[in-house]
Amino acid sequence: MTFSPLEYADRLLRTKTLMKAQGIEVLLVFDPANMNYLTGYDGWSFYVPQLIVVALAEPEPLWIGRGIDLNGARETTYVDDGNIYAYSDRYVHHDHRHPMDFVAHILRERELDNARIGLDMDSYYFSARGFEVLRRQLPHANFTDVTRLISGLRSIKSPQELEYMRQAGQIMQRVMKVALGHIEPGIRQCDAVGEIYRAQMRGTQAYGGDYPAIAPMLPTGRGTSSPHLTWTDKPFVRDEACILELAAARYHYHCPMARTVYMGSPPKRLVDAAMIVADGVQAALEAVKPGATCEAIEAAWRSVTAPRGIVKESRIGYSMGLNYPPDWGEHTMSLRPGDRSVLEPGMTFHLIPGIWMDDWGVEISESFVVTADGHELLAPFPRKLFIKP
Amino acid sequence: MTFSPLEYADRLLRTKTLMKAQGIEVLLVFDPANMNYLTGYDGWSFYVPQLIVVALAEPEPLWIGRGIDLNGARETTYVDDGNIYAYSDRYVHHDHRHPMDFVAHILRERELDNARIGLDMDSYYFSARGFEVLRRQLPHANFTDVTRLISGLRSIKSPQELEYMRQAGQIMQRVMKVALGHIEPGIRQCDAVGEIYRAQMRGTQAYGGDYPAIAPMLPTGRGTSSPHLTWTDKPFVRDEACILELAAARYHYHCPMARTVYMGSPPKRLVDAAMIVADGVQAALEAVKPGATCEAIEAAWRSVTAPRGIVKESRIGYSMGLNYPPDWGEHTMSLRPGDRSVLEPGMTFHLIPGIWMDDWGVEISESFVVTADGHELLAPFPRKLFIKP
Missing domain, CATH: 3.40.350.10 (Creatinase/prolidase N-terminal domain)
Structure with a gap:
């Protein structure tokens, strides 16, 4: 067992x-x-x-x-x-x-x-x-x-549960590398997804992967204005973005991660938004510690992003861990105003302040554990807009 | 659209x-x-x-x-x-x-x-x-x-819906070939599953694949006594069976297929059961035509299998087509005693008389369309126990 x-x-x-x-x-x-x-x-x-x-x-x-x-x-x-x-x-x-x-x-x-x-x-x-x-x-x-x-x-994970989530984090790093490697103009979206799934299951030499509770989500082009679209068999197109929201799982314990990639020379609004989101994620993570409330994490994000014009109505994250389809979230705590749940060591969250505008969007997320004095990232990965020139 | x-x-x-x-x-x-x-x-x-x-x-x-x-x-x-x-x-x-x-x-x-x-x-x-x-x-x-x-x-599919299901059938044939090619003693189960997912998504040159409503199910060894187990990161082992119940999907229209593979020299009971199941599937398919009832299809199966000692309490199939997780079945007609639903052209079923004993099992299935005068297989594939010597 x-x-x-x-x-x-x-x-x-x-x-x-x-x-x-x-x-x-x-x-x-x-x-x-x-x-x-x-x-x-x-x-x-x-x-x-x-x-x-x-x-x-x-x-x-x-x-x-x-x-x-x-x-x-x-x-x-x-x-x-x-x-x-x-x-x-x-x-x-x-x-x-x-x-x-x-x-x-x-x-x-x-x-x-x-x-x-x-x-x-x-x-x-x-x-x-x-x-x-x-x-x-x-x-x-x-x-x-x-x-x-x-x-x-x-919501509070045992040492063994955290171990599985760290293993999922190791798999997740590989999955995102594979995904970014296969998203290229001319490549069919379904072919890139095939490589993503393959990496999710193969895992590492030490740890095989399990099926995540959600299929790979990768809206492209205009679709990046919406988080939950999947793929088609059309090829990726130059001068479009693709948002990758993926996860890796180990014994049904998840580590999700979202990143955004642009194929071509990205518009300034996207570059700027990605930088602001990355700064907001950093500010939110710095606010994570036992005793802090969920809404305080959101406030830390907002204090950095709102003055620079990024305003987000929906929650910026949620507790997650063990789950089956259709969702890896735990449906308990949300990082949003009004949620006064108090963070404790061993809690695990997906911090995902997705920004969806009328016809574009950007996502840069982090999965983290609350530790005795702050946070631990489950899958450290460059926190930026990826560009395929 | x-x-x-x-x-x-x-x-x-x-x-x-x-x-x-x-x-x-x-x-x-x-x-x-x-x-x-x-x-x-x-x-x-x-x-x-x-x-x-x-x-x-x-x-x-x-x-x-x-x-x-x-x-x-x-x-x-x-x-x-x-x-x-x-x-x-x-x-x-x-x-x-x-x-x-x-x-x-x-x-x-x-x-x-x-x-x-x-x-x-x-x-x-x-x-x-x-x-x-x-x-x-x-x-x-x-x-x-x-x-x-x-x-x-x-339950009755339009010509365009049937076209998508035939495309899923073409993908399914490739998926099963890939699966059978990668199930070998010493190969980790998760690695074989990675190849299965890859084939499900890549599809054919003409048609990319979509996510099926159920993850690959591949119980092995003692687990073949139960249909819904998935995989581990343990390697496949000589002298064990593996049951593959997989699907391919096109715009969420499914073609499922199950086959059983044995790594080594299979026990006689498994060889015999597989032959009886294949004969029962053939008998059931021959009974398919507009006007026949769901229970008549099951009776045709039973008339061939029960006298040879294969008795199955659970249903031997169900209508299927368009679906999302967690199930590709339509939850309407079942091929079982008491279901007097009448077959009509354009209906589509998964005929899956899985046999699960105390510590072993066998599955050989067919997805079919009811046609004007009989049936059409969505994914013709050798209907036998596969053996890896």
């Missing part, structure tokens, strides 16, 4: 402590990153309902999923066979039967239904229909939304 | 016809494949709430999403600027504000709230919390679950 039995035991203990504090007796965990965090479960099976059940009354979590994934649960988790439940394929993508019917049945069977049940209500993998079924099937349950219970726990 | 204006207009018209038939006045579309199908919208932004609104009273759909994705909507859809609405980042990953608060506001502003509203209740990207917010904010709305309204429309 990816972590020691002791580390999994500690995660479970801390989860139960929080459950007690919040008056939750049974926790239903649908988020694949939270499932992995608690039990090690790992497989691309989250496209059907599956969950971990943590109950104060039970020493061990339960795994409930689809029949064909049962061996996957045995292979990747420490969960005892007696606590693994699998539903028949009859429940899969059916008009009248839903896997939550089965889940309700197991909860009743284990006498966990007449309880205060905490749920991850904003999880991608727990649908509105699933909740309706569960509510109908468990009339005695008292449901409470605890969306950030485990993802909050995840 | 990927399709002609006429094709998008036809999709919208057919959607509205179904809405009328089902008594739905306003349809909220959260599924990224459905959003793409209706408007062309394409971007990796589905990790935050976003949707298309189709109203009988409105000639054009509305796009509602996050502020930083507004330019992406302008770039990739035909939706008029006056029908594009973007919410501020203040709503993103916040404890008390939710993007659905904004969506409700727009629906009220456009006077679409006092209506019978159809919702995709089992979509990954419409959460239980999102539904709670919507219900609270729109007390006059009458909500109905119409999970399969648009995905049902999507």
Whole structure:
């Protein structure tokens, strides 16, 4: 397994402590990153309902999923066979039967239904229909939304987690080098992306890569005005920019990085914006230390960039780490005004003050760890506009 | 855009016809494949709430999403600027504000709230919390679950859609050749996966590849008893099998394919099972024709395989085509007993009768189109157990 039995035991203990504090007796965990965090479960099976059940009354979590994934649960988790439940394929993508019917049945069977049940209500993998079924099937349950219970726990990384994120950082440096090497006028975008993916997976000699939670994003030309476009099979064109927002992952722990490259002689507005963004990133990083708030990091960025004409409405970063598609963010802390979350050693962020104008944009980002007295970059890399003459 | 204006207009018209038939006045579309199908919208932004609104009273759909994705909507859809609405980042990953608060506001502003509203209740990207917010904010709305309204429309492909799936089929053949070429004892699994991804994206000289909705799945050794495991950085080992379940995609239209490879001299049980599965696949394909039911295809498979000792409880295939992570399946028809959906020309399926035993397994699959008088394979490829001596 990816972590020691002791580390999994500690995660479970801390989860139960929080459950007690919040008056939750049974926790239903649908988020694949939270499932992995608690039990090690790992497989691309989250496209059907599956969950971990943590109950104060039970020493061990339960795994409930689809029949064909049962061996996957045995292979990747420490969960005892007696606590693994699998539903028949009859429940899969059916008009009248839903896997939550089965889940309700197991909860009743284990006498966990007449309880205060905490749920991850904003999880991608727990649908509105699933909740309706569960509510109908468990009339005695008292449901409470605890969306950030485990993802909050995840925000401070253990030494082993940080080690994996540093390994992802080493892979990320290689990935960005490969990407910058292959983005050239005349090269098809899809061919460059092929090289990017290859570098993400090959990793280093010591560490192979895993699939990041988001595909490579590389808007080009006018598309650089928008962050989330992917690629086409058209060739790159001279006198256009390309924004690369990529990540590397190690056991689903991420290190993202964004850089901007211009093919030709860049317009002054882009050169200037890149310099201001780089200065803003530096100012934000210098403000990082235990005790600082998320909004203070944003304020440090703003104090340097706003006077020079770069004003950004959206957040400039977010906590990240362990995750599965569709997002590597943890959905907890954001670097923005109003977020008074306090930084602690071991927290990890993606600082990405993307600037998107009407028909152009620039991104230069850093992934960092909060240390005892400041920050550590996960993947040091030149913080500038790259130019292909 | 990927399709002609006429094709998008036809999709919208057919959607509205179904809405009328089902008594739905306003349809909220959260599924990224459905959003793409209706408007062309394409971007990796589905990790935050976003949707298309189709109203009988409105000639054009509305796009509602996050502020930083507004330019992406302008770039990739035909939706008029006056029908594009973007919410501020203040709503993103916040404890008390939710993007659905904004969506409700727009629906009220456009006077679409006092209506019978159809919702995709089992979509990954419409959460239980999102539904709670919507219900609270729109007390006059009458909500109905119409999970399969648009995905049902999507099941019969147009000539242009089939063309993209055939292109994906051509890419898929190359991908599988590359995969089989790189799976060798001593090669790290992650390195082989790097080559697979590279081939998926490079595609052919004429057609570049897009990201498939699922990462390469390649369980090895004991892991072949489970379908959804991915890779490690360990090298492949002699006298072990590896199951490859991969896909190629073109504009998010898929052609999946599974094959099994053995490194060494394969055990008789695996050789036998592979032959029976291949025969069962052939029998199932021969049963494919317009008018046949999904369950009849499964029965044809079973009639050939069960007498020879291969019994499979889970479905042997499903409709597929256009999709985004986490699944390339359409979640409509399944090839299994009880599914009496009738095959029509232009429907596309992944026939994948995976066999997973206690500590081994085998997969040999085919992606096919239902034609006027039978079937067409999207990616013809030797249907056998591959052996690396």
